[in-house]
Amino acid sequence: MDLLTISIILVVTLFGFLLAGLWVGFSLMAVALVAMELIRPGLGGSVFATKVWGSLNVWDLTALPMFIWMGEILFRSRLSSDLFRGLAPFTRRLPGGLLHANILGCALFAAVSGSSAATTATVGRMSLPELKKRGYDPDMSIGTLAGAGTFGFLIPPSIILIVYGAATEQSIARLFLAGVLPGLMLAALFAGYVMIWALFNRDKLPAPDPAPSWADRWDAIKALGPTVALILAVIGSIYGGLASPTEAAVIGVVGALMIAGFTGGLDRVSAVASLQGAAITTCMIAFILAGASFLTVAMGYTGIPRLLAEWIGTQGYSQFALLAVLLLFFVVLGFFLDGISIVVLTTSVILPMVMTAGIDPIWFGIFLVLVVEMSQITPPVGFNLFVLQSITGRGIFEIARMALPFFLILVLATAILSVFPQIALWLPNTMMNR
Amino acid sequence: MRKVLDALYAVALAIACLAMVAIAVLVLVQILGRVLDRALIFAGATPLGFSIPSLSDFGGFLFVASATLALPATLRAGGHVRVSLLLNIGGPVVQRILGILVLMVALGLAGFATWHSGLQVLDSWRFNAVSFGMVQVPLWIPQGVMTLGFGLLLVAVADELVTALRGQVTSFQRAEDQRSAGGH
Numbered sequence: 185m186d187l188l189t190i191s192i193i194l195v196v197t198l199f200g201f202l203l204a205g206l207w208v209g210f211s212l213m214a215v216a217l218v219a220m221e222l223i224r225p226g227l228g229g230s231v232f233a234t235k236v237w238g239s240l241n242v243w244d245l246t247a248l249p250m251f252i253w254m255g256e257i258l259f260r261s262r263l264s265s266d267l268f269r270g271l272a273p274f275t276r277r278l279p280g281g282l283l284h285a286n287i288l289g290c291a292l293f294a295a296v297s298g299s300s301a302a303t304t305a306t307v308g309r310m311s312l313p314e315l316k317k318r319g320y321d322p323d324m325s326i327g328t329l330a331g332a333g334t335f336g337f338l339i340p341p342s343i344i345l346i347v348y349g350a351a352t353e354q355s356i357a358r359l360f361l362a363g364v365l366p367g368l369m370l371a372a373l374f375a376g377y378v379m380i381w382a383l384f385n386r387d388k389l390p391a392p393d394p395a396p397s398w399a400d401r402w403d404a405i406k407a408l409g410p411t412v413a414l415i416l417a418v419i420g421s422i423y424g425g426l427a428s429p430t431e432a433a434v435i436g437v438v439g440a441l442m443i444a445g446f447t448g449g450l451d452r453v454s455a456v457a458s459l460q461g462a463a464i465t466t467c468m469i470a471f472i473l474a475g476a477s478f479l480t481v482a483m484g485y486t487g488i489p490r491l492l493a494e495w496i497g498t499q500g501y502s503q504f505a506l507l508a509v510l511l512l513f514f515v516v517l518g519f520f521l522d523g524i525s526i527v528v529l530t531t532s533v534i535l536p537m538v539m540t541a542g543i544d545p546i547w548f549g550i551f552l553v554l555v556v557e558m559s560q561i562t563p564p565v566g567f568n569l570f571v572l573q574s575i576t577g578r579g580i581f582e583i584a585r586m587a588l589p590f591f592l593i594l595v596l597a598t599a600i601l602s603v604f605p606q607i608a609l610w611l612p613n614t615m616m617n618r
Numbered sequence: 619m620r621k622v623l624d625a626l627y628a629v630a631l632a633i634a635c636l637a638m639v640a641i642a643v644l645v646l647v648q649i650l651g652r653v654l655d656r657a658l659i660f661a662g663a664t665p666l667g668f669s670i671p672s673l674s675d676f677g678g679f680l681f682v683a684s685a686t687l688a689l690p691a692t693l694r695a696g697g698h699v700r701v702s703l704l705l706n707i708g709g710p711v712v713q714r715i716l717g718i719l720v721l722m723v724a725l726g727l728a729g730f731a732t733w734h735s736g737l738q739v740l741d742s743w744r745f746n747a748v749s750f751g752m753v754q755v756p757l758w759i760p761q762g763v764m765t766l767g768f769g770l771l772l773v774a775v776a777d778e779l780v781t782a783l784r785g786q787v788t789s790f791q792r793a794e795d796q797r798s799a800g801g802h
Binding site: 241 | 634639642645646649677678684685686688689691692697698699700701705717723724727728730731733737760764797
């Protein structure tokens, strides 16, 4: 059987199972098994066992449950209610006012949680009712939240980057640091858009509030200070080479427990719930990783990724042309796949091609995350849209329309990142080594 | 039967949680040991050189335990992601039929995973495979935990399949419906 036929069979199998509603991890396993049976019948089972064991028995992956747990603790603490209260005094005088609290709140929560859905839910639960009460334009309130909610993936600690690092054997610490500046750049782009929008749409905003008193500001600093300190401790200890990502994550868990303990809001029930929630999310990701590791090897046996890489090598496309095509491809995938699935499918099939084209794998990780962020707000399958649907009760497509400007800004950000790759690569290169 | 199975999944999840706590505690002890050493050097004393032997091996094993033992609970809690596009468009009859079909495929795959993971345990046991670190752990133990996790997943999938065939709503379906109805 020639490779084209095999490729078609595999693509049909994959999307058939995925669309039928088979769980992603199982779907990846199924395609891998079909590929193995077509190429090396009977070998699939032992390859599965060795690869799954090898892909999960990895020290670096211990950072995953720790960071998820840290986020789960803070998610259940009073931080979510303090976040809006703490940011409001500093943002309400800016053009666009409290809409910036959405963006900053998401950036801040993203820095303690690696998940976009959790970021959107946490910030949205508090900010949307407040914004509505004060008469902000609902389209813009929901749109900023949908867009900024995607920061969870880019700003470290990022679950997606741990998955990418584990699947491609790249340094998770370097990936984390590579995400910092692009994340801040994206926040600045979003805030800039809100300011420009505010200048042209004064009628859709309430009258500006008076300047906050110093007592207000002090209250706000007290509410947010511990969390900001925790963020700096976690990222700083990785940057300074003082701690591995796992160690930093454990410091994060201890810090989160202390913050939740002092400020109240974490009782025995929610402590157990945070642990169980973290175990379930970890398990979900590990299961996809396990399926993906089997798929990667099965694809290796078929030779398809190698052939794709050689083909790209002979075509002499520029990196930009390749990235533009990949961007389009990922956006289409993003219409119906979630972020982690896109990442693991990419690392199984496309990464050899990308490396052949001379693209830095750390940089590509950040590029991929930006694309995955887009997939979070594209209908009909976008997890941020689902979260916002459950908070606001609006339709998926309506929310996607509100988020469209921010989707376009994400596209712009990938373009900027392609022209200036140093935005991602500079910080990890200055990292201190132990 | 129902109670026995639910208890089984709950115990497995509890052990998965404990494995996570164990990772945190071990790493924390390691960090504190290092901080203590730095302080001792700073104070002019000799550092104790304290470190947990083979921490990276144990961390990996604990991660495997935590990830695989939570498999059945994650399935039932609707925690595993899937594309629900066709299911949502199709209406209740399509939803029911597709639900049974994917459960059957999942049953086969979970069986495949359990069987071959089990063969690997047998191999490791027969050839006395051990981990590379300072503390040589026989690999059949952590690999056995992984097999146990897949085995429990097999039980959980079969459980859900029986529920679906009886015409009742499966546990993961209920969880997914609750979430999309705004149970955040």
